[in-house]
Amino acid sequence: MLAISQLAKRFDDGAGLRHLALEGIDLAVGEHAIVALVGTTGCGKSTLLRIVGGLDQPSHGEVILDGRPVQGPTAAVGMVFQEPRLMPWLTVRGNIRLALLDLPRAEQDRRIDGLLDAVGLERFGDALPRQLSGGMAQRTALARALVRQPSILLMDEPFSALDSFTRLKLQDHLAALWAEARFTLILVTHDVEEAVTLADRVVVMAGQPGRIRRELEIDLPRPRRRTAPEVQALKEQIIQALDLS
Ligand SMILES: Nc1ncnc2c1ncn2[C@@H]1O[C@H](COP(=O)(O)OP(=O)(O)OP(=O)(O)O)[C@@H](O)[C@H]1O
Numbered sequence: 525m526l527a528i529s530q531l532a533k534r535f536d537d538g539a540g541l542r543h544l545a546l547e548g549i550d551l552a553v554g555e556h557a558i559v560a561l562v563g564t565t566g567c568g569k570s571t572l573l574r575i576v577g578g579l580d581q582p583s584h585g586e587v588i589l590d591g592r593p594v595q596g597p598t599a600a601v602g603m604v605f606q607e608p609r610l611m612p613w614l615t616v617r618g619n620i621r622l623a624l625l626d627l628p629r630a631e632q633d634r635r636i637d638g639l640l641d642a643v644g645l646e647r648f649g650d651a652l653p654r655q656l657s658g659g660m661a662q663r664t665a666l667a668r669a670l671v672r673q674p675s676i677l678l679m680d681e682p683f684s685a686l687d688s689f690t691r692l693k694l695q696d697h698l699a700a701l702w703a704e705a706r707f708t709l710i711l712v713t714h715d716v717e718e719a720v721t722l723a724d725r726v727v728v729m730a731g732q733p734g735r736i737r738r739e740l741e742i743d744l745p746r747p748r749r750r751t752a753p754e755v756q757a758l759k760e761q762i763i764q765a766l767d768l769s
């Protein structure tokens with residue numbers, strides 16, 4: 525359903541300084557798959573995700589989503605970033621409603637109620653962002669991204685600013701939402717254990733320019749125990765592929 529072929533991205537500052545951020549990226553992601561993208565800082569993970577989400581254009585190559593080239597943001601793609609990016613003057617409901625303004629009010633409310641329930645925020649719909657914990661704010665961002673029922677959800681280090689306990693809870697919650705709604709998920713993360721616990725496939729990138737260095741299938745039944753020896757062994761393989769030395 526998602527096909528990225530021969531993708532390259534060159535940033536040009538207009539004064540002759542050029543930076544090749546991505547080169548020769550080929551990646552096919554099937555329906556309902558979870559792909560984790562890992563790689564050292566600056567190897568182009570966020571750039572790749574932004575291009576898939578239609579927020580930026582490639583310099584070369586193309587991204588085909590559900591048979592059509594991606595040319596800009598659409599409701600078929602949901603995005604969650606490292607920080608929740610909520611409007612501070614709107615309540616949780618108001619923030620989620622922003623994604624639904626073209627729908628009738630009753631339909632907006634029906635969808636908001638369903639999503640608040642799904643992310644565990646049913647009692648916080650009228651709260652303002654400053655009244656939320658970091659985890660609750662990220663749950664709101666997740667609800668906003670899912671409320672249009674996207675066929676693909678793109679997440680860029682969504683849990684990295686959270687404490688480790690909240691992060692584990694949200695990982696489990698995300699896995700449950702995925703099992704229910706079955707969207708395709710591309711997750712950028714620095715947390716190798718998160719990648720192995722959630723993904724069907726881990727794509728290891730390296731830069732610069734950013735390229736795909738290795739792909740590992742994670743063929744383990746769900747739910748996965750983080751302490752299972754198979755999970756630990758895969759973590760070790762990924763850390764080796766990252767070549768952090
Ligand atoms: N708008 C831009 N203009 C110029 N260069 C950019 C721009 N955005 C990203 N870059 C450069 O492209 C490269 C890839 O950046 P990107 O943010 O995609 O990396 P990343 O893998 O997401 O890193 P991190 O793990 O730190 O988030 C970096 O060298 C960065 O400086």
Ligand SMILES: [Mg+2]
Pocket residue numbers: 569570571680
């Ligand atoms: Mg990034």
